[in-house]
Structure formats: C-alpha cells, structure tokens
Amino acid sequence: MPAGGDPLLRHWYALCRSRDLGRRLPLGVRLFGRRLAVFRGEDGRPAVLEDRCVHRHAPLSAGRVCAARLQCPYHGWEYEGSGRVARVPALGAGVPVPAGLQAAALPCVEQDGLVWTWPGEGVPDGPPRPIATCGEPGWTRFIMKTRFRGSIEACLENFLDCPHATFVHRGWFRSPTGTPVTARVTMLADGAQAEYFGEPRRRSVIWAMFSPPGGTMHHVDRFIAPATSCVDYAFPNGLAYNITSTCSPVEGDAIEVYTVMSFRFRGLGPLVRLFFEPLSRWIIRQDVRMLDRVAGNRADGAAPARSTEADLLGEAIWRWRSALARGEPTPAAGAVRDVRIVL
Ligand code: FES
Ligand SMILES: [Fe+2]
Known part of the structure; x- marks a missing residue:
C-alpha cells in the first residue's frame, strides 16, 4: 500500500441522505468496513465519529443526541462533533472531564442532499464535487x-x-x-x-x-x-x-x-x-x-472477464x-x- 494509506480513501464518500439524519437520533453506518456514527451537532451541522465509545466501547450510534452532543447509551458520556468528550455524568457537575478523552472524528460536509465524509488520512482537498443540476432552478x-x-x-x-x-x-x-x-x-x-x-x-x-x-x-x-x-x-x-x-x-x-x-x-x-x-x-x-x-456467480480461478x-x-x-x-x-x-x- 502506498505511503499515507489507501489512496482510494482520500476522497469524499456519501454516508447518508440529509433527510435520513434527524436531530434527535444518530445513524450508524459503515464505510470501507469502518463503523461510524453520524449525528447533527451544533446548528444541526452533521458530524461523524468512530462508532465506539472510548469508555467501554459501546456503539455511539445506539445513543441519542442531547443538546447537540452525542450521548453514549451505556454511561451517558457526551461527545461534541469534534469527538471531544464534554461530559461524564458520573463525575457530577463541576468536575472537569479529564483531558484527552476523545473519539476519532472524520471530516463531514452536508451538500446536495447528502452527508459526506472523508475517510482517508490528511485534510480534504476541497469540498465534495457538486452533483450536476443541484443549485440549478427548474429541476x-x-x-x-x-x-x-x-x-x-x-x-x-x-x-x-x-x-x-x-x-x-x-x-x-x-x-x-x-x-x-x-x-x-x-x-x-x-x-x-x-x-x-x-x-x-x-x-x-x-x-x-x-x-x-x-x-x-x-x-x-x-x-x-x-x-x-x-x-x-x-x-x-x-x-x-x-x-x-x-x-x-x-x-x-x-x-x-x-x-x-x-x-x-x-x-x-x-x-x-x-x-x-x-x-x-x-x-x-x-x-x-x-x-x-x-x-x-464469481468463481476462484475463473478466466478474467472479457470485453x-x-x-x-x-x-x-x-x-x-x-x-x-x-x-x-x-x-x-x-x-x-x-x-x-x-x-
Ligand atoms: S461505554 Fe460509553 S459511556 Fe460507558
Ligand atoms: Fe441498468
């Protein structure tokens, strides 16, 4: 594999339709075999986190959204869209959350009726390519x-x-x-x-x-x-x-x-x-x-497809x-x- 990981990952991929992602419940999706949780955070903007709580690895996609944070269903840890754990209920009010509690967050953009993520390493090279006709009137x-x-x-x-x-x-x-x-x-x-x-x-x-x-x-x-x-x-x-x-x-x-x-x-x-x-x-x-x-109908050892x-x-x-x-x-x-x- 080339340095920097699988190059096919360094592109935008659609994760879900905008209309399938509500404000109260996250969605669990898989991309390239990776489990991801998508939810609407601040101002309804979508965010994508690794679907595994950093506490005891419960699936975050089974939780719910509270005040723009994704709450784990097991002990209620709350995640911001950045992946930072902002609240640990069992610590009680006023006790700061220990530094470094952080789930992996992926770049995420909502565009043309779809929620997109960038599963590869590095920084996206721009927004997703616009879908033809989107933004044009009359369609x-x-x-x-x-x-x-x-x-x-x-x-x-x-x-x-x-x-x-x-x-x-x-x-x-x-x-x-x-x-x-x-x-x-x-x-x-x-x-x-x-x-x-x-x-x-x-x-x-x-x-x-x-x-x-x-x-x-x-x-x-x-x-x-x-x-x-x-x-x-x-x-x-x-x-x-x-x-x-x-x-x-x-x-x-x-x-x-x-x-x-x-x-x-x-x-x-x-x-x-x-x-x-x-x-x-x-x-x-x-x-x-x-x-x-x-x-x-695929078979190991079959002749390659002809064109x-x-x-x-x-x-x-x-x-x-x-x-x-x-x-x-x-x-x-x-x-x-x-x-x-x-x-
Ligand atoms: S497993 Fe998520 S809060 Fe405990
Ligand atoms: Fe067809």
Whole structure:
C-alpha cells in the first residue's frame, strides 16, 4: 500500500441522505468496513465519529443526541462533533472531564442532499464535487439509496452501460431496435465519457415520457473518478433528465449507491415525480438483481472477464480506479475514439 494509506480513501464518500439524519437520533453506518456514527451537532451541522465509545466501547450510534452532543447509551458520556468528550455524568457537575478523552472524528460536509465524509488520512482537498443540476432552478429531484452487491467498478460500469438496458430494462427504459449508433469515447482529466449520436428513442416507458420524436437528443454518460457516474439526457423540447450515482463501499462486497435523479419537465416536475420515482426504483432493482447474480456467480480461478469495443467505459473505469488504488498516474486525458454500437 502506498505511503499515507489507501489512496482510494482520500476522497469524499456519501454516508447518508440529509433527510435520513434527524436531530434527535444518530445513524450508524459503515464505510470501507469502518463503523461510524453520524449525528447533527451544533446548528444541526452533521458530524461523524468512530462508532465506539472510548469508555467501554459501546456503539455511539445506539445513543441519542442531547443538546447537540452525542450521548453514549451505556454511561451517558457526551461527545461534541469534534469527538471531544464534554461530559461524564458520573463525575457530577463541576468536575472537569479529564483531558484527552476523545473519539476519532472524520471530516463531514452536508451538500446536495447528502452527508459526506472523508475517510482517508490528511485534510480534504476541497469540498465534495457538486452533483450536476443541484443549485440549478427548474429541476425536480429525489435521491434513491440502493444497496448493491459487487464491486464499485461493476456498479459504475452498469450505470453507464447502454447495451445492458435493452436486456435488463427491456420495455421500461430501452428496447432493442437494431439501430447503429456512434459513441464518442473521450478520456477526461477526472474520468471518461461516452457521447452518443443517432441514438434510437422508441419502445420504452421512459422514452415515451420524455422524448417526443424529432429533433436532436443529447446524451452523455460520464465516469467521474473515483466512484461516481453521471448520465445526462437533454431533449429538443427542453425536457431533460440526469442520473448521478455515487458509490460508497460498505464492507465486503456491499456497496451503498446514492442516486440523485433530477429531471426538468416544464412546470410539471412534482406531478411527474409521482410516477417517475416508483418507476426509477423498479428499474434500479432490476440492476440490483442482475449484479447480485453476477457477484454470486464469481468463481476462484475463473478466466478474467472479457470485453469488446461495445463495452465503452468499463476499461476506463478499471484503469482509473486501479491506478488510484496503487497511487500511480491516472490515464491521460485527451484520447478520443469513435465506436459503432447497435442498440
Ligand atoms: S461505554 Fe460509553 S459511556 Fe460507558
Ligand atoms: Fe441498468
């Protein structure tokens, strides 16, 4: 492992949705196998502590929040967001808390409807990267939290892979049309993208909703290192949708995926959401089932997975993430190739 610990830890990862973190109870979460407790401290700002009381190691996430401090459920020690123990009830009022009683605290930021933490060593190199469309007016949004089994690479490739949709989401998101499509794959300074030209728009529920015939649709799929995918569709009638998914490794092969679904649908966004949200959950569950089958079918000693030109972004995702994990230079930006695929 490179000096300074696992480089993949030195990034922001989503821990929970803002709306899942109330003011009175903490949440217990796992990230990279580490148990963390998240709670709202001073002014409702979220804080992240190691989920282990420094007294007798009770899980802090089983406690509650008292006056912006996280109280351990066992003997009531109270923790500030910095991790400092500010009160030991059994010592009584007026007796100072011994110096140095401190739980590990991780950097924490609330942004774009998510609570983020930085699990690696060192100081964050800036805030989390903003989610596309957040802060822009005219969009309706909701955030799905979905547990996948597999690897981050497999999840991200799935989210950015058009050919699987004609099988896994047939009729709902995409049905096979046999149409040749040109995809321009470009290596970027922070990942890679595929831009589609001449993409068919017919024979699915989603296309019927968003995409009237005629005009030019703009579709770009993008991998943003280390753990985010961004799918962007814009239609000539001004309708648009964006699906940004960010992956947080839980432990083992469990991945928590936070998907920010944004769409622009004239003034009808809240109404459309009533239908679009359950439909999106249905579609993502199809992916969960397929990746679960893939993970369950892994075998020691099996031949490595094979790819073709039609697997547009998979190789870039694997190359990028393995370079990051090793602390090696990431793939150079600028390479462009046009690929013909049939959808
Ligand atoms: S174990 Fe937490 S206060 Fe005793
Ligand atoms: Fe899918």
